[in-house]
Amino acid sequence: MDRQRISRLAHARRPIAAPLSDDSVARLLERAAAGAGGGRALDLGCGEGAWLVRLLAAQPNWRAVGVDLDAAGLTRARESATALGVERRLGLHHLDAREFRSREPFDLVLCVGATHAFGGLLPTLAAARELLAPGGRLLVGEGFWEREPSEAALTALAAAREDHAGLATTTDRVIAAGWTPVDGHVSSQPEWDAYEFSWTGALAEWALEHPEDPDAGAAREAADRHRAQWLHGYRGALGFVTYLLRRD
Template sequence: MSDTNNDPLRFSTIAHGDHHYLSPLSRAKAHQLLQSLTCNLSAEDIVLDAGCGKAALLRDALQMSPVRGVGVDINGCFLDEAHALFRRDMPEDPRLTLINSPLLEHARPNEGYAAILCVGSTHAFGSFEECLRVSFDWLKPNGRLLIADGFWKQAPSQDYLHVLGGTVDEFVSHAENAERAREWGYHLLRTATSSDDEWDEYEGKYCDAMMRYLVTHPDDPDSEEFLSRMQEWHKAYLGWGRATLGFGYYLLARR
């Protein structure tokens, strides 16, 4: 991406303009996962949304339970939107704190977190493995972690890896993701995967938001690059990604 506007997050911010969750996740599936995550939590408990984006899952969790929430992200635009939406939906509720900071640098509660959300943002920790390791230290005993990340449905082609800018060892299988969590000392409570419909909804909104932006901002200095990048990305999704890249959810309990 060019640095015309000196904002490496700009493409993602525009392309996610219409998304509620920044992952291929339906509201029905999110509700089920959040129910399991927050069951038995009290008003004294704190839930962290690590790499929260618009903090949609965290905001939903606060509507479903009496917990307090902390969302941390480096994208200030997403955090501003999250704050505005929370104030709109829960105007008198003081339980949400949003922090614009690298995740590993934010101030953490001495008592630890009762639950952690890390959905599509393991890069905020450095990797899937680092998310498991660090979260184990940040969680209270018996605390819960909902971690979600990619997995290979089948071996990726070299052409697809080229578009992703990734490597074959970047992901493993769905079962191997779950096994890595067990190896780090977690109990596995439940798993889920994104459906083709959830992927199509996510990728469709991603492409459509960018294309509408480019139509209404023809003089944007990044327009040519953004157009090429989006069209190549969506072509790769249809040609390879839909059959190759899965997205798995792993609800874990710290032992």
């Protein structure tokens, strides 16, 4: 089954593809846009455009651009923007985020849960620096080890220990790369659990409701496998931090 379709179905109830509650998302966006009467935002790996649509709905003087390789996700972004009446302020590009270029810099760059598109956190920071206006802000979300991962956790995530560090080391690396955290959020265990139950539940329920679809069996298998990997593998080991950063 196509991985992008799995992701779209799994995020049907929660289009923010990260373990963040609605309140956490709203607070981070409010802080990201604080002090600016208007501006331009860019989401690298925007998926269904949930971050940008919420930003535009809350900030009538902002405009935004989203970049993603998932054409169906971009279609949903347009639909969501149209439903909220913000479609004229949103531009969408079906493009690899690494290839995106702009003549004008952005006041806010977002990359939450999509740093893999650039090969990790530090390359994402370097890419964002080239697109950010002086005084602009970067909202970036990344995983970290809440505790030393077990072999079960590493197997479930198909990860190596060196793929992540603890929160302190991760933050030190961000600072060493020339960025200053001005706000942030560490996802709580209830946020993680709600996200994972929604992810696996939405996918499993779709399979139950569409037994005639050729992908129904694969969808149910993916949901069951993901649930087991989470509960028996990485739950409590993998954390998620969202930084609001400014350049030094």
